[in-house]
Amino acid sequence: MKPKQLTLFQNKIYQKRKVARVVSTKQFMHIVMKARFPVLRQNHEFIKTIIKKEQIHWGIKIKNIAIQPDHIHLCVKVSSRIVFFNFMRVVAGVIGKKLLRRINTNQKVFVRKGIYKQFKTFWKQRVWTRIVHFGKDLRGVLLYIAQNPFKAGLFNQKIDRSLLVDGILQI
Numbered sequence: 001m002k003p004k005q006l007t008l009f010q011n012k013i014y015q016k017r018k019v020a021r022v023v024s025t026k027q028f029m030h031i032v033m034k035a036r037f038p039v040l041r042q043n044h045e046f047i048k049t050i051i052k053k054e055q056i057h058w059g060i061k062i063k064n065i066a067i068q069p070d071h072i073h074l075c076v077k078v079s080s081r082i083v084f085f086n087f088m089r090v091v092a093g094v095i096g097k098k099l100l101r102r103i104n105t106n107q108k109v110f111v112r113k114g115i116y117k118q119f120k121t122f123w124k125q126r127v128w129t130r131i132v133h134f135g136k137d138l139r140g141v142l143l144y145i146a147q148n149p150f151k152a153g154l155f156n157q158k159i160d161r162s163l164l165v166d167g168i169l170q171i
Contacts, residue, residue: 021129022129022131023078023081023084023085023129024078024131025077025078025079025080025081027077027131027132027133027134028063028075028076028077028131028132028134028138028141029075029076029077029078029084029129029130029131029132030073030074030075030129030130030132030141030145031072031073031074031075031076031088031127031128031129032071032072032073032074032127032128032129033071033072033074033091033092033123033127033128034070034071034123034124034125034128035070035071035072035099035122035123035124036070036119036121036122036123036124037070037099037103037119037122038069038070039069039099039102039103040067040068040069040070040071040072040099041067041068041069042069043099043102044067046095046098047067047072047095048065048067050091050094050095051065051074051091054087054090054091054094055087058078058083058086058087058090059079059083060076060077060078060079060083060084060087061076061077061078062074062075062076063075063076063077063142064141064142064145064146065145066145066146066148066149067149068148068149068152069152070124073144073145073148074145075132075138075141075142075145088127092123092127095122096121096122096123097122099122100119100121100122103119103122104119
């Protein structure tokens with residue numbers, strides 16, 4: 001007779017992650033943070049100030065950033081794994097907490113008579129990361145991040161190219 005296996009957790013929260021997240025201290029990383037609600041673009045000043053403040057605090061080098069209505073692209077270089085995780089935890093936490101509070105007070109979603117839904121999480125999924133190698137790969141990612149707002153139709157392709165300084169959208 002086969003012994004029963006003890007299960008402590010019935011359901012996994014995240015089905016895909018099987019190994020530790022790869023973090024590079026020597027190369028840049030492309031990071032994408034996806035939100036459940038398209039409110040990031042209208043709060044881009046607040047988001048930029050949080051990212052800049054935490055960049056200075058944790059000593060992270062940000063090469064490029066693009067804030068879309070429902071996601072944020074970053075190209076960063078970190079000094080250690082712990083610094084990366086702390087930076088991402090603080091940035092995601094502060095942005096999520098502040099914007100979720102605004103959403104829950106302004107945009108109540110009707111469930112049934114007299115009951116409105118309060119959202120508990122702001123971010124759609126965990127932060128997506130990829131190590132970017134120097135050379136062609138890094139240039140491609142920087143170009144992709146710089147062109148992302150234009151391809152999304154947030155800006156006019158012909159007029160607003162002057163807003164790019166060193167690949168960073170200056171708005």
